[in-house]
Amino acid sequence: MLILSLPYYYAAERSGVLVGSKFSLDPILRMQPSGNGHVGSSPVHKKHHRGHPHLAAVEKRLRDSFRRSYKAAADEAEQLKQDVWSVYQQLRAVVIFVMKRLLFPILQFRDFLRITRYLVTVGWQEGLSAAIVNVLTLNDRTLKDFGRLIERKGNEMFGGYQATDGTKIPLTLIGLLDKRVALQEDTLRLFPSPTPSARPNADVCIMASKIVYEDEAVVRDVIDRVWNSPVQVTEDGRGIKYIEPPKEKFEFLKWFSYARRREGSKGDTVETQAMLIRKGNTIVLAFRGTEPFSAVDWATDFYFPWWEIPALGRVHTGFLQGLGLGFPIDRKHPKRAPPTGAPVATDDAREVEEASRHEDAKLDDFSEYISTCMTRFQAVAERSTLTGTTPAREKFFKDLDDQRAQKKWRFKDNYVLAEKSNKCASRAEKAGEKPGAEKEPREVKNDAPLYWQIRAELLKHIRADPHAHIFITGHSLGGALAALFTGLVAAESDVITQRISALQTFGQPRIGDWTFAWFLHNRLNVPQHRYVRMVYGSDLVPRVPFDSDLFEFKHVGPFHWANSLYHVKNGTFDEQPPLRMLRAHATAVFELFYNTVWQSIAAVLFPQPARRPSESVPQVLARVAALFLPAIGAHSPTNYLNAVRHGMPEGKVKKAPAMVS
Template sequence: MACDKGFSSSYMLLKPEEVRFFDLLRLLFSTKVEDRKFVDYCPDAAAAAEDVNFRRRWIIFVSILAQKFLLFTSKPLLWFGSGFESWLNLVSCNRNVGRLLLNFFQGKVVKPDKTSETFLSFIGNLDKRVELDSSIKYGDPRYHGALSMMASKASYENKAYIETIVRDHWKMECLGTHDFWNDYQEKASTQAFILRDKADDHEIIVVAFRGTEPFDAGDWCSDFDISWYELSGVGKIHGGFMKALGMQKNMGWPKEIEKQNDNDMNNTERQPVLAYYAIRETLKDLLSKNEKAKYILTGHSLGGALAILFPAMLVLHDESFLLERLEGVYTFGQPRVGNEKFGQFMEKQLRENDIKYFRFVYGNDMVPRLPYDDKDLMFKHFGTCVYFNRHYEGKIVEEEPNKNYFSPLGAIPMMVNAFWELIRSFTIPRKKGPEYKEGSFLRLFRIIGLVLPGIPAHSPQDYVNATRLGSSDVFLTPQDPNNSPENIV
């Protein structure tokens, strides 16, 4: 198969929409992956000389099967999610289930409006806090991390919610929210918003990418898609995340695109725009008006992956102005985005441009441990990993414990830890204050952790708590002489 994608020196592109089940089964018994019509495979010289082993073919099989299932169930999943979120908000609007029943019999049921500033997503119902921590002011080493996490949490909500929270509660400026186009999924499935934190002594622009919506099949397909592209001199990068950020079919990453992809973040009448290009042009415009202004990239889960890939594309396009003004990247529960070569390339670029990159991992969160870090998938983390245990004690580590999650020896300790997290949900308000109180919905979610500890540990609640309760020492840059082991909690 000819390798005609000029932006990539080698690649493996999975196409689940073109697969038939029996052809997919044949993949397990044939080492010639390139013979399958649903796998567009152009390996480098070393890989081309070797057959693809069974374990790697099995991983491709699972990835395509999962995506195929998600595509098949996308509408029912969306309908269920919409109904479930409406039910959660219906109960909330009427205070509780008992009051809802009483209002029903009295004909006084308060119905939620999905477009209103009070309507919360599934993620929002897990943690309803809207206020920033008033004790963490600008200048505190925790400030950017705490603000970034709250912005990452808010990114899951609708436009009215985001604008209201940023303006009325945070006293900042919301500069735009947008649904960005995914050229491969042919729909606007990538979301982000921009806010400005401006005062006499600083101006910080925050770009927050939304993570995986629990009932959005497109987001899950981006996560499960283990396609990869290798950029010469850069390394291999996760294809699903690149597609979500704005890669174009058969064009890849041209430095400039046609003018029809306008950078107006709030214009809903034009053709949908691509996230990377629209945000890049918006940042150039905003930063050019104040030479002292800086910006931050952030996101939770899938959003974290997009946040760290954004500067990678800036490097690819030699966007020195934006690289110089990038204050830092703060990601929370972020999955792996590339191979070891890519990690080494990015660490060099971040260091040369003096860009801070903190990758926050809480407890047994499953997502940062995916895709696997092994010889078959080759995905590796990089950057400064700030790991927090269930007591929200943080420390800087090279890699989070139990890096690939699934371990028979680790299962029981993780379940025991999940039990104590459930107990903590009842005790933490008395120890830390009423703002740390957890709702019944989150407690029900934590019960799932008794069987699957990695799922509730991915909740924004724990990441918000970690950025507020963790020691400020862990937010110092690794190059700072004060950031020695004895100063880290």
């Protein structure tokens, strides 16, 4: 600071003005001229001065000159002071920045050790994902406000959804990019097809995965009225056509909107939507994918630590959270949930720690529950290899089955099922029934995880219709939730698994390790291929989380791969082609030309009929934006809908893959 102040003092000395001094011109101005021409202050000189008016004018001019010189010197010093202070502030900002970035972490050695110990304890995956989740959570409100602005302007410019009663309902960004909501004519006639991968089945699944992004009012109107209407708007928008309405109507069954807030957090940590629809004895379960402007959904995608379920494999923890099955992100957090035995500073920290341990305990109990259900397969295999039976062996297996049943029922009674009414409880006591043997099934709790709510709803429809079968579908995050839900159901409920006709996902990320992937493949693709997974071109999402030795996430089983011309290859066990960024950019340029310029030319040259409908203005803008982020732009549901309708095979029964032990 002293060095930086030297120029200022030097300039002040030259100008005759010192900082903090009481320099004044009054002593000089009080001096009077003497008789010999020199300035003096004697009374004689004062008297002589009064008698000479000319000397008074000289004194006035001298006073004005001194004032002007003083003011100019003061202004120069003040300007120099401001310049020096500005330079000092800039240097100070640089020093502070360097200290914060380089020296401060070293000085805060205790915090550095605590964070290092946290990363060693929980692993790099949880540490990295927790940091990403915290950044996304901090920007949640900003992202939502920006999304509302974009969607509001989009609905004002391009119009929202007009219901059959004339009501206008705003659409999300996904709906604005592609306003198609009607099914194809063949789909209305042929759905459901006995072949799981048939085009009518895929058309219903991709359209359900697309409209589930919208508001519940839009979904109800589309399913109850548009899909059942004899009047359908053509895809190219040139008019309407009349078709024979299907004999079996589509029916909207239930809308699931699951949001949960973790103890100690300010906002929701899970926002998951799903819906159930039905046509005849066919039930379709669709999960909503990642909303573009929802930081909560992005946090669910990026929270990728493993959660191990014995006998089933390791799965993506964020997707478990999406189904409402525990929130282990706060466990052993260095600031919010200290390890056992560590000092706790405040009551809020104690509440967060207790809530975190409670959530971990629930997820541990769920893992044990799934493992208990899985052991029945091993028990059946072991008993089939035994020859002959003895009373002791029968008693052993009976006691073992009773123990497993008790464990399963204890978990459901603690976390899933609602309290039994007094009337039902007294009736069970009089009948001497064992736990879990009630003739009247109990309802699930109102705050039960989404997994159990959907499972209970499916069981209700299965009990009501012995011929009911289920299609499960989703796009992006919705595809991951659909696959994980199916895997968990296949592990713990044979009743629902036997009724699953197909699991169809579009742009689904990886959800588990090799063990879980092979389990899902063996349960769904033997003896018939029921797991249909579609990947479009250079879409990035199906290629994450990575399958390297560091991440160890895996896809397994056949999948459908669609190229930029919407030609679909059907059924291969190889992983999807690697993503080449240069090829992805070239593909985005080709898609922009092919879907906008060429389709407009083809609509004029070959009007009977056009190969595909011309793209709307939002779709063209989205393809232009995809030139900069081609791997993200390829993930749009529009590409998957076009691939299904213009490249999906009709569906043939393929030879069943070999069973893998």
